[in-house]
Amino acid sequence: MSSSQPFEQSSPTAGGDATKRSKFTYRQLAHLALSSVTCPLRVIAHIDLDAFYAQCEMVRLGLPEDKPLAVQQWQSLIAVNYPARTFGISRMLTAKEARKLCPDAILQHVATWKEGDVKWAYHKDASANMATHKVSLDPYRLESRKILACMKGCLPPDLQRVEKAGIDEVFLDLSAQVHSILLEHYPELSSPPKDLSEFLPLPPTTVLDWKADALVDLDVSETEDDDPDWDDVAILLGSEIVRDVRAAVREQLKYTCSGGIAHNKMLSKLGSAHRKPNQQTVIRNRAIQQFLSDFKFTKIRNLGGKLGTQIVDTFETDTVSGLLEVPIERLKQKLGDETGSWVYQTIRGIDQSEVNSRTQIKSMLSAKSFRPSINTREQASRWLRIFVGDIYSRLVEEGVLENKRRPKTINLHFRHGGQTKSRQMPIPLGKTIDETILFDLASKLLGQIILEGNVWPCANLSLSVAGFEDGITGNMGIGGFLLKGDEAKAARENDYRPENGASDRPEKRQQTEHGARSIQGFFSKQPGTDESEKLEGSHGEIGEIGDWPFDEEDNITATHQIHAPQSGFKNASITSYFCKQCNETFESDNSFQSHNDWHFAKDLHDEDRRLSHTPQPRPKPGPGKKKNKGSKKDAAKSEKGQSKLSFG
Template structure:
């Protein structure tokens, strides 16, 4: 047996007699490595920055942590540090009221975009110029990204699962990393289960006490239970708490921020734990302590129960105490709240939560907006704000990698509100060239002009500009055909695509030529004539139908070809750019694959019928699939119709 690691005490031989097996199995241990929510050993952490906006300003200004500070937005407060909270200052206080409670309070106004200026800045007089300034949260977003990047640096690259829940909170699934550390510290866990049966129980940990150091440890129902040998779930959660303790220390050391954390077996409990003792503390909720932790709590403190649903449960059962609700049978909860909601509530107040940590750090849309007090009445005023909106969004797009073409939006939307009526316009963002702030501004102005041309748009009480439809950028711009090539052909195709776009029409991929010369299974079937009036259900799933190609060909023939035109060698369609031709060639190849797949399916269905006795003797029965096939009208769950072009 290996020597115990720091924080562990070796069991004496006589201690633990009668408890030779853990309650957990080899299979449950192995599930940790795959982040499985069904493993009772999993470890989830929730890290929450303490009074984040206030800390950002304190770090930026170099203010001592004992100095009371509040972040001001116009005449209200949006964040108060813990030193200021001791004076009774809350978010509902005005700046005047807060300074009466604490005369030496530092009230720092958020950064703002000033009308007519192209960048955000900190303005001393922003609070008195609400009509000409717009709030900017960019300083806090930038700090949030730095903190998230540091958290990821502290975790193994191949064993991390991080979910950014908001600008100042993060969920971390530590299960895979904990599994790896368990195997290192306890080599007895690395061997195969007895009899190769994964349902066999694990041996008990070779320890009698765990060192929780400075963690806030939720008490157990039975005080005497603390002297019992811990099980593997306790050991796993201790390792998780060590990891989070180190991460919090690194954030403090390198970025000067404090954060609180909760470490538990699921997301719900870890989030409740991070808010249990603040600031700058870490709460651990062991599986054996869940009931004790939740019993004295109000269920309205749990996520998704603080709004209408929580009010409904409270009014229906005339209580908001979890302890009282634990006595309500699940059937009664289903009757009053509905089957799904009732069962979810029943599990939730017992600390059961199987939701996964999802790595969704990429945003789907960006919005910049302003409500006008007083209203604006001229196009010139609207244009000034649209310029600010475009600059605001573009500065955030830079963080998303738009300059490197890693991610970029496809659409832009403008919403205009006047006299209680909202009007909207949308436009596509050009994809063929680098995205610039000026492009966003020009698109916004054009949409605003369209709205203004409809009349009765002044006075305007609100404008908002947003972008969406984000997609990963494409580098190299290789066609579909290049992915079917091998060796020298692939290298030639890549050079052609990247370096010599003008020669695309003459360097048709060899694989495609072979496909045309030797149509394979297609030769067994006559070509379909779409003009004969047959059902075209399958063809209409493509963006380019046969008719679309014919119209494009006929349209291109009506004008004289120039030296800069590009012609398709298969259908003689003419295009104005190499990129357009390449996209068209990709469509041809994709349609060939589509048609061949349909042909293979038809050919397979025409095979001779095998007698049942012969089939049973040669192969096992196959499962029946529904809705399959490229030409089927019904799609499987998660599938979508392919669009080529």
Template sequence: MEHASRSKQSRFTFAQFDALRKYSSNTPLRTIAHVDLDAFYAQCETVRLGLDPDVPLACQQWRGLIAVNYAARKFGITRHEDITEAKKKCPDLVLAHVATWKEGDTQWAYHSDPDIRAHKVSLDPYRRQSKLIFDIFYSLCEKVEYGGLDEAFFDLSKLVHGRICKVFPDIATLAETKQEMDRLEDFLPFPDMAAKDLRFEGELLPLGEDESLDEEDQDWDQVVFLFASRIIKEIRTTVWEKMKYTCSAGIAPNRVLAKLCSGYKKPNNQTVLRPCAVSRFMATVKFSKLRGLGGKLGEDITKAFDVPESGSIPFLLQIQLPDLVAALGEETANWLYHVIRGEDHSDVKPRPAIKSMLSAKNFRPNIKTKDQAEKWLQIFVMDIMGRILEVRDSDRDGKIRMPTTMTLHHRQSGEGARSRQCPIPTCPPSSLEETLFNTAKSLLRQLEKEGPGAYPCYQLSLGVTGFDSTITRNRAIEGFLVKPKKTPFLVPTKEPSPKQPVGLDSFLQPIEKQEVDAGVADASDHQGDDELSDANSFVCDDCAQRINIDHSLEHQDWHFARSLAEQLQADEHETQSTAGVQPESKPTGKRQNATNEAQPSGNKVPKLEKGQRTLFG
């Protein structure tokens, strides 16, 4: 006997169902996922060292922490905390210092006691692990957007359409008939779920208070999200089985909601937000948590409408659109009006073309010779080359991105900033590294010839822009950046034993295509609103923050000004002591000096603008 629901009619049309396979952003059946690697940098170090995930671990950069795993967070340890304070909270905390380039070396490495005066941070190990994970993502879904080393957006619409057609073959046949008859505006028959042994995977967010949904009365939007939850579960399981990394995910009708949901149940979980549950969920969200509303715009909205401290979205929902337009302008007001209602039609896009790359270093103490400067320029070039390699192997069109312009920024105490720029000579990919280094040395010579000389120098940065994508990959340039290895990287298939660490092999291998089956956080993980990628930012050696390239000089000025102020205070203290004057009493704290190691503690880290604190999972 047929189930009674067969006689019902769905509220969705064949056209809306067919739009799934076309990745339409307007169909109400659309389903988007956001996948976020849990405490990614810390996971990388846990895998590298062969530790159990339950072992408290933090990634160290100089005297501060840039990533903390969930086992360590249970002790109250946070990012940017001083390592001494962290050890007090958890004496068994494993501290894994990030890899660094050492002055004069030709390869980054994990050093036992890196010195900020002679080392520069390298993110290559994390880029390479990220690349392998994204290989898995791309193999399992054709529409994936790179959101950073540790997060990605997925448009699951077409995959879900295919699953439904397989599980409900009658619907697939009927849809083809309707299309031939040009009757796609007809309503779908109601899905019969009684005979299908299917269950949601993950945490289902509750429905609105005035809504109820019996299992046997699930319409096609419920079916769509059910299959989406199963697909994401499969993707997360594959990443764990092949790479031993856990992910958290959010599955929702659009990007904004999916991003919010991925941090709802962490770590190693997924949250499903069905369309019928959106209004109730949004009522619990602070509006500043929405992407784009955590910075100046959020502050302007709070002031303009006297938003209460709770910042709840229901308060903003009471404001009429004309009032929003009057205060914010038409474009911003319309965007805000829809986004606080959980509406977003933005598309999941492939990784944007790389526009620029930058490598920088603040020197403590200042460098004083041309030989020192050239050694650091060589490191900058190798750092940039590593990113060019990563982009080459991440681009699904298989094209080489060749920079066309180079800029060298140089800073001296009391002299401000100077820079020189020139075109990068045309060259084959096989000699790109040498060409970049020679070009950088040429720019340095130009600066050295000008008064008042180039040394002592407290900051250098090398940037390349104007990437050209006209050179197509071929066999001759497959390994033009690194020497090929005879033994390919093998992804561990078993949980690594603490007694048998994975070692550096998986982090040192060139980025090559791995064998994968054909088919990149909670509120503390992502504290910025605007996404920063490796391509448009760098990690400051002093404070471990990710800084937008456009803000690099201002940020480095801030560090220099702070160091100068601390030096003046130290000089004043010494003068007073010599003269027999008792210096003014000040709170005790960690001593910092402009010529010593930077010690970024929780109270010393500068307040950064929006978007400057991402990717530290």
């Protein structure tokens, strides 16, 4: 936190009438230290990189910040910096259209793996060679890790709670840190009475200095003449912390980011997109309704898509202010008890989701759709080498060489015509994972599929590793006794167990509140995340949320959680591509092919579930979904944070 004091130091006489009390209690102040999701003093921040992929290329190329630049993937644009947007360039355009609007703009193609190469690189001819190149997001992942490390370095190690919500966004639960600062500035708060339900004294100040924050106006019933309470002070301290974090990222790594500071995750995320680029928005508790009243509720996460459409049709309004007039009983009647209650709370800014600091991945996937299709085993093997190199580089970063974490299974999916075949096998525990082992296993899986016959031409090939678990250390496992020489040595190194008898069983893994970025999570078609909605950011600002390429060839890891915006972009042009499976039409070949690949992803997911040898936890029904009152199996609960996969 900066050294400047945003408010007066505590004193016995400051703050006016000493008989007046805060509306918050000592118990609630104690809950702030525990980062309780129900604490009304809670402080949550969301930090979002501005046009992240475009910034990565600007920094890499050493370009001046006023230079127009867009990131290109094949003939589409996947990120556009702010100088380029002034010329009307957006992610809705093709590279050719963007060049017409701004001939001087730099259109930088993403890095690619070239067929036959062993390392990704920036190829000048990539856009014209889609059949022999595959997209690599590794440059952006590497920068994302640097930025996350920089942010964490600005926070106290023992108080920080950071959730990596995507490749370009993080949530910070600053509650415990804010509590620590409050006690430092106001030591009298550290001596609570016996009765913790007693109300706190008011803060000894009548004015707070918000510096350069974009401060949302107070609700109609509130006035700036009212003295601030402890929730205002807590939010102010949070804004100071976020300002310092953003400044450190700017100074050390040259990236700008925007921030939102509020009482919960939903509001802070909306806040970070409110004033871009390179600004931060503060939403005080007394300003929540004023802030949300300007929104269409379909912009709020999970209130877009089918649910949003249903609500608009049912209540004949698309605004938060209009929906606020609907009684909770009517919401429950029309939407169901669970969904109706959730909608009622959400439009009032109530969200008790937890900031989950676990950022470990659950799976890795590398895939390629072939246009034209491939027709020989030799071609497939060359792509398998690229997939293996792609996945292995990420495994090294995940700590596989140090045996910190390793996957248990390897999976190959093969698409021929409308049919998808898949095979999986365990990764041997007695050996250190390297590219040779991964390629040998992938080749065996490919051989099994080919032996069945009728596999060419191949339209899509994907390789994934899954079942990540923490590396086992300690005494040599039974597998080590069956090995000799170097293999036995590797097993002893990998299977060392501690002598103190402490349990080293990995804790039960949970997905983050927004859903872990597993292969199923990436391809699941949830409300508010259709292809058109992935292109438009909050408040209709193109390219701001996620900046995530939507091509089927992107490399996916479980930590890349993309919060798709909830607004839908309506295409006005005449469509010319038709999907027979779901009777949908598309205006371009790219969008049509992406839609076909969604069908392919659904097939992969269904096949994975069929071949799985262990029962999968059932997710809790989402908003609008009624619980199945059938068997106990159907009533099984999901892990915390899982969302129901839907391909409807």
